[in-house]
Amino acid sequence: MEANDRVRVRRHPERGDYSAETIHQILDEAYYCHVGFASRGQSVVLPTTHARVGDVLYLHGAAASAMLNAASDAPICLTATILDGLVLARSVYHHSMNYRSVVVFGVAREVTDETEKRMALEALVEHVVPGRSKDARPPTGTELASTRVLRLAIGESSAKIRTGPPKDSEADHALDVWAGVVPLHLETSAPTPDPEIRPGIPVPDYLRGLGSARRNG
Ligand SMILES: Cc1cc2nc3c(=O)[nH]c(=O)nc-3n(C[C@H](O)[C@H](O)[C@H](O)COP(=O)(O)OP(=O)(O)OC[C@H]3O[C@@H](n4cnc5c(N)ncnc54)[C@H](O)[C@@H]3O)c2cc1C
Numbered sequence: 032m033e034a035n036d037r038v039r040v041r042r043h044p045e046r047g048d049y050s051a052e053t054i055h056q057i058l059d060e061a062y063y064c065h066v067g068f069a070s071r072g073q074s075v076v077l078p079t080t081h082a083r084v085g086d087v088l089y090l091h092g093a094a095a096s097a098m099l100n101a102a103s104d105a106p107i108c109l110t111a112t113i114l115d116g117l118v119l120a121r122s123v124y125h126h127s128m129n130y131r132s133v134v135v136f137g138v139a140r141e142v143t144d145e146t147e148k149r150m151a152l153e154a155l156v157e158h159v160v161p162g163r164s165k166d167a168r169p170p171t172g173t174e175l176a177s178t179r180v181l182r183l184a185i186g187e188s189s190a191k192i193r194t195g196p197p198k199d200s201e202a203d204h205a206l207d208v209w210a211g212v213v214p215l216h217l218e219t220s221a222p223t224p225d226p227e228i229r230p231g232i233p234v235p236d237y238l239r240g241l242g243s244a245r246r247n248g
Contacts, residue, residue: 037136038189048190051086057133057190058083060245061111062159062217066090068108070101081111082151082158088135088183089142089151099179102139109135109183117213120197121206129193129212136187142180151180162237218242 032049034040040047048054058064058081067076077098082089088109092099116129142148152175153164170178197210219242222234 032186032188034189035187038134038187040189040191043191043193046191046193048192049188050190051185053190053192054133054135054185054188055083057113057131058088058111058185059158060131061113061133064088064109064111066098066102066107066109068098068102068105070097075101080155080159081109082154083185084151084154086185088185089154090139090181090183091152091155091178094177094179096179099141099181103141103179103181104138107137107139107183109137114215115194116215118193118197119210119213121199121203121208121210125197125199125203127193127197129195129214131190131192133188133190135183135185137183137185139181139183142182145175147182148175148178148180151182152178160237160241162235166235166237216242216246 032051032054034047034049038049062080063078064081065076065078067074069075075098079090079092079098090099090102090109110132112130112132114128114130118127118129120126142151149169152170156164156167196212199210219238222238224232224234
């Protein structure tokens, strides 16, 4: 993708990446995103779930959602972040984080076509737990009507990636202070069955190794 003036990373430009492959990978690995929009003269940024299908991101929520209402047909900014490590420098000044993040600018549009809406809802479930949509009951007509889906083309977008150790000044290397990186990653624990679950239903295979499968694409 082309880096235009709006998405060109100026602070640490060497960390900018505009390739669709990188941007898609980060969006796919991140469980959720934040959507920034204007609401009655106020900037609002709210966390929500997303799913990518090709060059399009889908968002969903209650038909009455104020966020989806304000974001529909409006210029929005969506960000997704994966935290990879805490970067501890010898100086307070150089403390940082290792991360992969994406920013997408665009105008979100409501999906009204029923086929696309159903496909988007399936993609949202698959984004969180691949394999789940084959198992779970599809939405009824009433559930579909009470759900709003927005589509946002991944056009103007950027990724920014920080990796590696702290960047202390040469003089600070002489300090008697531990410095380095504490790696971070999301991990799933053993699934806890719903107390109301019918006896004899096993934990599905697609839940095994969910976290690591996601990290490894
Ligand atoms: C987990 C995390 C922690 C951070 N902590 C800090 C902090 O404490 N202080 C701090 O100053 N910055 C922090 N950053 C970096 C921050 O996101 C900005 O990149 C930085 O502040 C520069 O902002 P700017 O407005 O000068 O960006 P500019 O470089 O002027 O932004 C221009 C364009 O570059 C792109 N861009 C900028 N930042 C990002 C990004 N993170 N991901 C994808 N595209 C981007 C956008 O398209 C943006 O419109 C952190 C980032 C992450 C992911």
